[in-house]
Amino acid sequence: MAVGLDLLVQFFPNFASIVLAATGLAIIFGIMGIINLAHGEFIMVGAFSTSLAYNGGIPFLPIDALPGLGRLIGAMLFAALVTALFGLLVERTIISGAIPNWIAERTVGHPVITPLYDRLLDSMVATWGLSLIMVQTFRNVFGNSLSGVPIPFGKLSYGNSSIGLYQVLLAGVAALVLVGLYLLFVRTDYGMRARATIQNESMAQSLGVNTERTYMATFALGSGLAGLTGALYAPLLSIEPGLGAAFLVDAFVAVVVGGSSVVVGTLLSGGLLGIVDTLFSNVYGTFAGRIALLIVAIVLIRFIPEGLSSLVERLRERRLEVD
Amino acid sequence: MLELDGVRAGYDSTPILRNVDLSVEEGEIVGVMGKNGVGKTTLVKTVMGLVEPDQGTVRFDGRDVTDTPPHERARSGMGYIPQGREIFPDLTVEQNLRMGESINEDSSDLLYEDVFDYFPILDERRDQNGGTMSGGQQQMLAIARALVANPDLLLLDEPSEGIQPSIVAQISEDMRAINEDLGTTILFVEQNLSVIRDMADRCYAMERGTIVDELGATDLEDEATIASYLAV
Ligand SMILES: Nc1ncnc2c1ncn2[C@@H]1O[C@H](COP(=O)(O)OP(=O)(O)OP(=O)(O)O)[C@@H](O)[C@H]1O
Ligand SMILES: [Mg+2]
Numbered sequence: 001m002a003v004g005l006d007l008l009v010q011f012f013p014n015f016a017s018i019v020l021a022a023t024g025l026a027i028i029f030g031i032m033g034i035i036n037l038a039h040g041e042f043i044m045v046g047a048f049s050t051s052l053a054y055n056g057g058i059p060f061l062p063i064d065a066l067p068g069l070g071r072l073i074g075a076m077l078f079a080a081l082v083t084a085l086f087g088l089l090v091e092r093t094i095i096s097g098a099i100p101n102w103i104a105e106r107t108v109g110h111p112v113i114t115p116l117y118d119r120l121l122d123s124m125v126a127t128w129g130l131s132l133i134m135v136q137t138f139r140n141v142f143g144n145s146l147s148g149v150p151i152p153f154g155k156l157s158y159g160n161s162s163i164g165l166y167q168v169l170l171a172g173v174a175a176l177v178l179v180g181l182y183l184l185f186v187r188t189d190y191g192m193r194a195r196a197t198i199q200n201e202s203m204a205q206s207l208g209v210n211t212e213r214t215y216m217a218t219f220a221l222g223s224g225l226a227g228l229t230g231a232l233y234a235p236l237l238s239i240e241p242g243l244g245a246a247f248l249v250d251a252f253v254a255v256v257v258g259g260s261s262v263v264v265g266t267l268l269s270g271g272l273l274g275i276v277d278t279l280f281s282n283v284y285g286t287f288a289g290r291i292a293l294l295i296v297a298i299v300l301i302r303f304i305p306e307g308l309s310s311l312v313e314r315l316r317e318r319r320l321e322v323d
Numbered sequence: 324m325l326e327l328d329g330v331r332a333g334y335d336s337t338p339i340l341r342n343v344d345l346s347v348e349e350g351e352i353v354g355v356m357g358k359n360g361v362g363k364t365t366l367v368k369t370v371m372g373l374v375e376p377d378q379g380t381v382r383f384d385g386r387d388v389t390d391t392p393p394h395e396r397a398r399s400g401m402g403y404i405p406q407g408r409e410i411f412p413d414l415t416v417e418q419n420l421r422m423g424e425s426i427n428e429d430s431s432d433l434l435y436e437d438v439f440d441y442f443p444i445l446d447e448r449r450d451q452n453g454g455t456m457s458g459g460q461q462q463m464l465a466i467a468r469a470l471v472a473n474p475d476l477l478l479l480d481e482p483s484e485g486i487q488p489s490i491v492a493q494i495s496e497d498m499r500a501i502n503e504d505l506g507t508t509i510l511f512v513e514q515n516l517s518v519i520r521d522m523a524d525r526c527y528a529m530e531r532g533t534i535v536d537e538l539g540a541t542d543l544e545d546e547a548t549i550a551s552y553l554a555v
Contacts, residue, residue: 196411196422203409206371207468208397208425 007278009156009163012171014281015274017233019174021247022254022266023181024226029255030262031194031218033118034095038131039251040244042083042223044138046230049079051146051239072152076231080224087223091216094126098212117215131244138241146239170232174270177225182263194218253297259307268308273297324349324476324508325370330379332369339365341533343379347476352502352509354519356552357529363512364406366529367480370510371403372396384475400427402469402507406480408461412454416445416464419453423468430473437505438467441497459490466494470501477501479511483518495521516549528552 025039036042051057053075056064063074092099097113104112116123153165185191196204197211205211229247237243254273258265276296281289304311325347333339339362347353357363368374370381372393380389388396397403402423411419424433439446442463448456453464462482469477479498483491495518501507512529513519519526520543528536530552542548 192414192418192421196414196418199411199413200409202373202393203405203411204422205393206373206397206403206405207422208394209422210394 005159006161007282009158009161009168010282011274011278013163013167014277015270016167016170016174018250018254018273018277019178019266019270020170020229020232021251022258022270023177023262024222024224024229025248025251026255026258026262026266027181027225028219028222030260030265031198032095032215033120034116034123034219035120035127035252036222037124037128037248038090038134039127039226040246040248041131041134041138042087042226042244043230043233043247044134044241044244045083045086046079046227047234047237047239047243048138048142048146048230049082049227050075050231050234051149053078054149054234055147057146069152072149072235075149076228076234079231079234080228083227083230084220084224087226088216088220090130090223091219094130095123095219096212096215135241135244142241144240148237148239149235151235166235173232177228178263178267185263190214190217253293257297257300257308259304259309261307261309261313264312265307265309268312272308324351324384325510326380326382327370328380328382330369330376330381332365332374332376332379334365334374338377339532340369340376341531343532343534345527345534347508347510349475349508350502350506352499352511352522352524354523354526355510355512355529355534356514356519356526356549357512358514358553361529362532363514363529364480365532367403367405367478367510367512370478371401394425397426398428400429400475402426402472402474402477404462404465404469404477404479404482406484408458408465410453410456410461410464410468412452414453415450416453416456417449419464419468420445420471423471426469426472427474432473434471434473434505438471441501442467459486462486462490462494466497470505470507473505473507475508477507477509477511479509481513481515482511483513483515491515491518492521494518498522514553516546516553519543519549520546 021043024042025036028034028036053061053063054071056062058078061078063078064071066074094116096115097111100113101111104110116126151164151166153169155162156165156168185195193204193209193214197209197214201211254266254269257273258269273293273296276292277289280292300308327343327345330343331338331341343366345355355363355366365374369376372388372391376389380387382388383396384400411422414422420435420438444460445464445467448460453461456464482494482498486494498509499522502509511522523543524540526538526543527534528538536552538548
């Protein structure tokens with residue numbers, strides 16, 4: 001019984017870290033057909049911005065003077081916003097090439113960059129290069145680490161053990177993020193346009209959708225979510241330039257296992273991989289947990305290459321046939 | 324309303340359209356007929372902005388739109404009904420219709436009532452996914468989607484393709500009614516003789532990427548003339 005409870009409690013932070021690591025990557029992949037290998041470094045931007053804002057490192061913006069929990073929440077929201085804006089800049093320069101092309105058309109007379117939309121491999125190469133540049137730049141500018149951010153809320157005791165309440169609450173935040181994204185895609189005009197654009201881009205354009213704007217918003221949203229993840233994990237991490245790598249691995253595995261449907265895919269892979277990670281890490285140690293995660297991912301990709309979310313699609317189609 | 328002047332266009336380096344001159348006046352229903360592969364779809368896509376001409380100009384509502392992207396042409400009043408319908412399969416009927424709402428920013432009218440009058444089946448199937456509808460129903464949805472925001476010009480690419488003959492006649496009739504009731508100008512391309520005869524006020528004939536003839540109302544009463552441009 002105590003073991004069962006222990007596993008259940010441990011499951012929450014594992015679920016949270018996989019879901020929060022994956023959503024930003026999943027959105028950008030699902031809607032734009034781009035694998036952002038700098039995703040971990042976007043998370044790093046979020047963590048660094050949180051640390052700077054929390055510790056009073058942002059000129060003219062005294063977030064560190066906010067009272068109580070406001071200081072942490074303010075720093076986190078600031079970090080998500082900064083990362084979203086940074087993502088917008090990356091989209092306009094490297095991903096869409098809009099800014100370089102604007103300059104090139106006025107100097108050499110023709111565009112020089114073809115957008116990376118739906119060019120999976122090219123986008124991976126370009127964003128991998130970006131990630132290397134970002135890590136080195138951060139190392140040069142901020143040194144090897146920044147001062148940390150304290151963990152709020154203290155401990156939660158159960159039976160003979162205890163766990164940080166904050167780590168458990170992160171699972172709630174992850175669930176909220178998924179619900180929010182679901183509503184965004186199903187209920188809003190942006191969501192409808194984004195889905196139409198995935199299904200048939202030229203038709204969406206022919207009906208008046210500025211798909212370039214949709215892509216811009218999507219990349220900024222995905223980046224903002226990566227920034228939020230970095231912000232939420234800032235209290236749990238040492239704030240150093242290499243912190244993104246571990247997130248990227250989790251996110252990548254979760255997105256490949258989950259498939260192209262952002263919300264359903266992330267939920268299912270977060271749930272399943274969370275369970276696997278919890279079982280193996282708790283019983284055999286963290287390293288075994290990692291190995292088990294990879295083995296499960298490889299097996300799933302072998303047998304369900306379209307991802308877990310495709311199972312749900314298939315079920316739904318079968319039900320329609322029965323109707 | 325629409326004027327093409329010396330248009331040359333194609334894909335990558337293969338030119339398909341050559342020296343196309345064509346005009347459509349407000350309120351008209353104009354057809355372009357031609358056999359398989361003469362360039363009808365390329366023509367419609369050039370009007371919509373999905374294919375860029377490398378020579379010539381496209382004017383719409385008095386403005387030169389040759390370099391205007393498709394989403395801006397839609398917003399300035401073009402409603403496009405592509406060959407093969409291109410319904411968004413995973414959006415519901417209602418969401419497919421809502422996607423048409425950005426067409427024609429100058430008109431704030433949304434014509435849901437008219438659209439459901441013409442195509443009551445769409446009202447009944449509102450919550451069904453577009454991809455699960457039959458070919459004929461998808462054609463109605465594609466027309467309704469392009470029509471709902473009251474466009475000035477409807478562009479129709481082979482509305483009869485892949486549809487039961489009984490529904491084909493119905494669609495010609497609906498298009499004439501739409502033109503009469505709402506004053507919508509229509510440009511369509513076709514190779515189905517009866518659709519050309521029933522729908523067009525006037526019709527261009529296209530061969531190997533260029534306009535070779537223009538048929539007025541009296542010419543269109545003579546099926547043999549129409550057939551001469553469609554026969555293999
Ligand atoms: N995306 C494309 N890339 C290259 N060539 C194309 C493309 N689309 C069409 N073509 C070629 O352009 C020519 C004209 O095609 P188009 O689709 O305009 O003809 P069409 O008159 O609409 O034919 P159909 O009656 O079959 O619809 C054809 O030879 C076709 O093979
Ligand atoms: Mg065609």
